[in-house]
Amino acid sequence: MKLLTREALLSFRRAPLLSVLSITTIAFSLFTLGLFGLVAINLRQALQGLEERVEIVAFVLRGTPAETITLATQDIAAFPEVQDVTYVTEEQALARARRELVEFRDAYRDLQVNPLPASIEVRLKPGNRDAATVERVAQRLRGFGFVNDVRYGRDWVQKLDHLRNITGIVGLVIGLAFAAVAVVIIGVTIRLTLLQRAREISIMRLVGATNWFIRGPFLLEGALKGLLGGLLSLVLCYAGYLLFRDQSGGTFAGLIFFLPYQMGAIVVFGVLLGLAGSLVSVGRHLRHV
Amino acid sequence: MIRLSHVYKNYPNGALALKDVSFRVDRGEFVFLTGHSGAGKSTIMKLLFAEQRPTSGEVRVSGYDVSALRPDEVPKLRRRLGVVFQDFRLLEDRTAAENIAFALEVTGARGDTIEARVMRVLTQVGLTAKSRAYPRELSGGEQQRVAIARALVNDPAILVADEPTGNLDERATRGVFQLLRDINAGGTVIVMATHDLDLVRQASYRTIEMREGGVVFDSAVDEPDDEEAAT
Numbered sequence: 001m002k003l004l005t006r007e008a009l010l011s012f013r014r015a016p017l018l019s020v021l022s023i024t025t026i027a028f029s030l031f032t033l034g035l036f037g038l039v040a041i042n043l044r045q046a047l048q049g050l051e052e053r054v055e056i057v058a059f060v061l062r063g064t065p066a067e068t069i070t071l072a073t074q075d076i077a078a079f080p081e082v083q084d085v086t087y088v089t090e091e092q093a094l095a096r097a098r099r100e101l102v103e104f105r106d107a108y109r110d111l112q113v114n115p116l117p118a119s120i121e122v123r124l125k126p127g128n129r130d131a132a133t134v135e136r137v138a139q140r141l142r143g144f145g146f147v148n149d150v151r152y153g154r155d156w157v158q159k160l161d162h163l164r165n166i167t168g169i170v171g172l173v174i175g176l177a178f179a180a181v182a183v184v185i186i187g188v189t190i191r192l193t194l195l196q197r198a199r200e201i202s203i204m205r206l207v208g209a210t211n212w213f214i215r216g217p218f219l220l221e222g223a224l225k226g227l228l229g230g231l232l233s234l235v236l237c238y239a240g241y242l243l244f245r246d247q248s249g250g251t252f253a254g255l256i257f258f259l260p261y262q263m264g265a266i267v268v269f270g271v272l273l274g275l276a277g278s279l280v281s282v283g284r285h286l287r288h289v
Numbered sequence: 290m291i292r293l294s295h296v297y298k299n300y301p302n303g304a305l306a307l308k309d310v311s312f313r314v315d316r317g318e319f320v321f322l323t324g325h326s327g328a329g330k331s332t333i334m335k336l337l338f339a340e341q342r343p344t345s346g347e348v349r350v351s352g353y354d355v356s357a358l359r360p361d362e363v364p365k366l367r368r369r370l371g372v373v374f375q376d377f378r379l380l381e382d383r384t385a386a387e388n389i390a391f392a393l394e395v396t397g398a399r400g401d402t403i404e405a406r407v408m409r410v411l412t413q414v415g416l417t418a419k420s421r422a423y424p425r426e427l428s429g430g431e432q433q434r435v436a437i438a439r440a441l442v443n444d445p446a447i448l449v450a451d452e453p454t455g456n457l458d459e460r461a462t463r464g465v466f467q468l469l470r471d472i473n474a475g476g477t478v479i480v481m482a483t484h485d486l487d488l489v490r491q492a493s494y495r496t497i498e499m500r501e502g503g504v505v506f507d508s509a510v511d512e513p514d515d516e517e518a519a520t
Binding site: 199200202203204205206207208209210211213 | 338360364365367391392396397
């Protein structure tokens with residue numbers, strides 16, 4: 001183990017420029033990936049905020065008995081998708097309109113008859129706010145005899161769905177592309193080290209070193225480069241995040257950074273990329289020696 | 290210890306390197322493998338330490354069947370052999386002692402035994418005073434002694450030497466050859482490829498002569514009664 005670590009570290013000392021080059025390329029690959037990840041998690045956070053406002057409103061026919069509505073409300077609250085149900089009476093609707101629609105305050109004050117219908121407002125549980133579920137719940141609400149009309153922002157919900165899918169797909173494609181680039185770059189740098197040390201490897205084989213013994217330091221070297229690249233990419237991401245947040249003049253003051261487990265995942269991903277690159281490179285080289 | 294039976298070796302370009310080579314080397318023997326460049330000496334050497342496989346025929350070394358050796362068995366075979374080359378093959382950035390220790394380290398030898406074992410072989414090749422010297426600070430003969438020490442450090446039963454004196458002046462050649470004779474006297478089988486006929490004549494060891502990929506002379510077969518006649 002001591003020998004393994006020594007040999008792996010020795011390669012950093014023997015070829016410092018090459019090592020720095022490979023670490024920075026890994027860091028930049030992961031940095032780009034990380035920036036995209038940051039956009040994705042912030043977008044998801046923003047979408048969650050929007051999603052919480054997804055609401056279905058069922059307008060109630062005038063003159064529906066209060067008991068019917070109470071029973072129906074209990075019924076609706078028992079739907080598995082539903083988070084909470086609020087009954088808004090005609091008076092409450094008017095009061096809310098007076099309070100929220102300041103421009104029309106005078107118009108509402110002079111009314112003889114309340115024109116606003118009572119309504120049942122339904123909010124859905126997280127994970128049930130997609131277009132299909134919203135439509136299904138709306139259908140069931142329409143099934144109640146006293147329900148006059150059901151409204152929800154259909155287009156809006158569908159757009160949210162779309163946006164979420166697109167971010168997911170784009171993230172995956174870009175992520176995979178960058179991961180592939182990182183693997184190739186690490187592979188190439190390890191291959192350069194291998195060629196540089198071809199003589200040493202041939203001597204190792206000659207005196208009876210096993211292939212795993214020869215691979216060991218190179219794999220460790222790849223993993224170490226991946227680790228350092230991963231850590232460096234986090235530093236770069238954080239610098240980018242701070243710069244963007246502070247230069248945006250408050251527009252993006254609410255931006256969030258990675259959680260510790262997400263940062264861990266980036267570093268682990270870097271290590272895996274490093275290992276993958278060196279494994280491919282060493283495997284190919286050893287077959288040819 | 291070593292047995293080749295009807296060995297053929299074709300290279301991918303179609304060239305025939307060995308044709309129908311058969312011989313055996315027994316415990317304690319010292320064997321010269323002679324012949325011109327391209328006669329097939331080096332190919333035989335490479336077969337012995339499983340650097341190459343025969344196209345057909347059987348090669349057995351120290352109990353291993355090289356013709357059918359699994360990749361994970363190659364290191365096991367090499368740990369039972371010592372190999373020495375004309376160009377020494379030392380690591381330039383390591384001292385003499387480190388070069389020898391390297392052979393032990395890569396085979397997973399216990400750390401606390403390495404130093405003593407390195408010193409033992411350095412003593413055997415007469416280089417204790419130069420243990421900390423780098424290859425560039427050593428003469429050709431000394432570098433070859435370090436390479437021999439490295440080959441010996443795993444206590445091999447067989448030492449394969451491919452033109453070990455090819456790069457040395459006459460005095461160094463004599464020294465290295467004497468060292469190999471001493472090693473053989475200790476019981477280690479030695480197969481030495483050389484085209485230095487003076488060296489071959491100096492000693493009465495068994496000689497196998499190669500020409501165009503085939504064995505044309507084997508003193509053990511062709512002159513079996515010489516020694517008896519002499520005695």
